[in-house]
Amino acid sequence: MNAPVTVMIVDDHPMVRQGLAAFLGLAEDLRLVGEAGDLENALADARRLEPDVVLLDLVLPGVQGAGAVAAMRTALPGSRILVLTSFAEPERVIAALSAGADGYLAKTVAPEDLLSAVRQIAKGRSVLDAGVRDAASRRDGVRLPTGERLTGREMEVLALIAEGWDNRDISGRLSIAEKTVKVHVGRIYAKLGAQNRAQAVVLAARAGLVSLATGGTGS
Numbered sequence: 001m002n003a004p005v006t007v008m009i010v011d012d013h014p015m016v017r018q019g020l021a022a023f024l025g026l027a028e029d030l031r032l033v034g035e036a037g038d039l040e041n042a043l044a045d046a047r048r049l050e051p052d053v054v055l056l057d058l059v060l061p062g063v064q065g066a067g068a069v070a071a072m073r074t075a076l077p078g079s080r081i082l083v084l085t086s087f088a089e090p091e092r093v094i095a096a097l098s099a100g101a102d103g104y105l106a107k108t109v110a111p112e113d114l115l116s117a118v119r120q121i122a123k124g125r126s127v128l129d130a131g132v133r134d135a136a137s138r139r140d141g142v143r144l145p146t147g148e149r150l151t152g153r154e155m156e157v158l159a160l161i162a163e164g165w166d167n168r169d170i171s172g173r174l175s176i177a178e179k180t181v182k183v184h185v186g187r188i189y190a191k192l193g194a195q196n197r198a199q200a201v202v203l204a205a206r207a208g209l210v211s212l213a214t215g216g217t218g219s
Contacts, residue, residue: 002029004028004029004030005029005118005119006031006033006050006052007024007033007051007052008033008035008036008045008046008051008053008054009034010037010060010072011035011084012038012057012059012061013037016057017035017037020055023111023114024118026115029119030119034046034049034051037061038060038061039061039072040062042056042072043071046072047076050076050078050079054076055118056068056072056083056084056101057083057084057085058085059085059086065096066095067099069081069100070099072100073099073100080121081103082103082105083096083103083105084106084109084114085105085107088104093128094199094203097199097202102127102197103120103126103128104127104129104198105129109129113129124167126196126197126201127198128202150188153174157184158188158204158210159210161200162201162205162210167181192204
């Protein structure tokens with residue numbers, strides 16, 4: 001059997017941490033390894049525990065917003081960061097993704113969707129829940145920073161990323177090498193000015209390149 005996905009919770013509300021711990025305890029393939037109520041303790045514990053996934057609130061004592069994401073990303077370059085917060089304003093979403101978050105969920109997410117999101121994040125996918133995606137994409141279209149157009153193949157890859165496919169899945173779907181997919185993904189990031197898959201999907205939606213009308217957590 002595969003080793004369980006290790007998870008750390010960072011939230012300043014004890015009741016929230018207890019609730020999340022209870023949800024995670026329902027899944028045999030997920031294992032809670034630590035929790036913290038402030039960024040200082042979170043960083044110290046995270047460096048020691050090296051969790052696969054960090055569930056991170058954006059509002060912590062002494063730090064708010066993307067600053068918490070950036071600090072955690074610097075401390076844990078190999079971990080995946082899933083923001084779990086009460087705030088879904090487009091500016092906060094983009095800022096958090098730009099700082100290195102791999103996904104962004106509202107705290108209203110259903111327990112089963114949260115567990116699914118943690119699993120997807122651990123597999124290298126990015127996750128945005130439906131409400132967050134709608135809020136982030138309800139903006140005027142944006143131009144691609146370089147002024148370049150995406151090629152037809154890049155558009156195909158981007159559409160599959162928006163559907164939640166990882167590089168291996170895209171490779172099989174398009175019958176191209178996984179290394180080639182990685183090249184296309186890198187070019188898409190460069191043209192959109194994106195740092196990761198979730199941010200690429202949001203920016204592409206705001207540019208009118210993909211639609212986020214469909215539900216689900218994967219993106």
